[in-house]
Amino acid sequence: MVKWIPAELHTHTLHSDGKQTLEELAQSAANLGLECIAVTDHNTQSVLVDQERVQQQFGVPIISGMEWTTFYGHMLTLGVDRFIDWRILGPDDIHEGIRKVHEQGGIAGIAHPFRIGSPICTGCFWEYTIQDWHEVDYIEVWSTLMPSIKRDSQRAFAMWTDLLNQGYRITAVSGRDWHISKPDDALPAVTYLGVQEEAGEQETLANRAVEAIREGSVSVTMGPLLTMQAQVEGNDKSYRIGEYIEPMAGDSLLVTIQLDAQIRAAHYRLEPQSLRLLLTSRQGTCSEIHIPAQSGEYTITLQDPAEKGWVRAELYGCMEDCVTMIAFTNPIYIAGITSL
Known part of the structure; x- marks a missing residue:
């Protein structure tokens, strides 16, 4: 059984520039209804000395993390509680850093790859050479508040889609x-993590949250939760977001x-309206329907699914007086694309 946990995966405290x-x-x-956070201070994990106490005090599981902050880009590491030194890495050496993260059982993701860089935000623009995208666990495709209307987030979303089309399986968050928290903040996005529902301590939930990102069991939204599942017609087995289907001819x-x-x-306002619900794939839009701005379930039939490579759901409508993408899921992957 999968439970969808609303989470925030990129945060800073007084231990860096928060x-x-x-x-x-x-x-x-907790006030925003989040059930998990990752603490990702710049180049330090000193805040983790308070991790267990704060988890118990506020009931919010905390994923140990760090934002690897360099002149060539920022990378988020999650599920690692031992400092990994990045200072010896040049622009062609990022895979050595990713290897060290994986050796500790953690995951590595690219933060805000198209954020404006130097001199406005030193190193924020991604310039590292990725030699093998299979080694990158996730990409932060939506960044900051009201992200879907931001040009840098739109570029990151397009880059992620292109990588999916090339046959890579990379999670988007x-x-x-x-x-800082302000009462007049614009609307943030939330990353929902599909974790296996089990009894356990908060630390265990944090570990399962990391696994959900690794497996691609993730949905992203500025409002309502969008999820999906798929099954081959005539077969009772269901596949969920992040899983892989091998249909027959x-x-x-x-x-x-x-x-x-x-x-x-x-925690958000979704006015009554007609929303656009899309099912997309490597071939583009497979289906588009108009739905009311309320809870519902919709089934779409795909012919020749092996040609699609992957499918994801996307939701469009008006939020905060902007017509924009409101939510999207990570893909369900389909046999038919050969990975590079």
């Missing part, structure tokens, strides 16, 4: 890059998309 203590961050997260694929407009509904 304006909040870990306690203030955890309290703000959002990251608020949370430095002549099979049809039934994709069921769920929209949950109740979860965290107090």
Whole structure:
């Protein structure tokens, strides 16, 4: 059984350039209905000395992390609680750093790859050479507040889509890059992590959250939760986001998309309207339907699914007086693309 956990994966405290203590961050997260956060201070993990105490105090599991901040780009490392030194790495050496993260059982993701760089934001623009995209676990395709209207996030989303089309399996997440909380903040995105629902301590949930990102069990939204599952017609086995289907010739694929407009509904405003729900693939838009701005379930039949390579759901509508993408899922992958 999968439970969808609302999370924030990119945060900062007073231990780097944030304006909040870990306690203030955890309290703000709880106030926003978040059930998990990753603490990713720049080039330090000193804040983790308070991790266990703050988790217990506020009931918000904390993923140990760090933002590897260099002149050539910023990389987020999650699930690693031992400092990994980045200073010896040049622009062609990032895979050595990723290898060290993986050796510790962690995951590595590219932060805000198209954020404006030097001299405005030193090193924020990604310039490292990626020799093998299979080694990158995830990409922060939506960054900062109200991300889908930002040009740098749109470029990152397009880059991720291009990598999917090339046959890579890379998870997409959002990251608020949370430095300070203000009452008049614009709308943040939330990364929902599909974790296996088990009894356990908060630390265990944090570990399962990291695994969800590694497996691609992720949905991203500025409002309602968008999820999907698929099954080959005539077969009872269901496949969820991040999983891989191998249909036979002549099979049809039934994709069921769920929209949950109740979860965290107090933390965003979705006006009554007609929303556009798309199912997309490497071939472009497979299906487009108009749906009300309320919870619902919709099933789409795909013929010749092996030609699609992957499918994901996308939701468009008006939020905060902007017509924009509101939410998207990570893909369900389909046999038919040869990885590089």
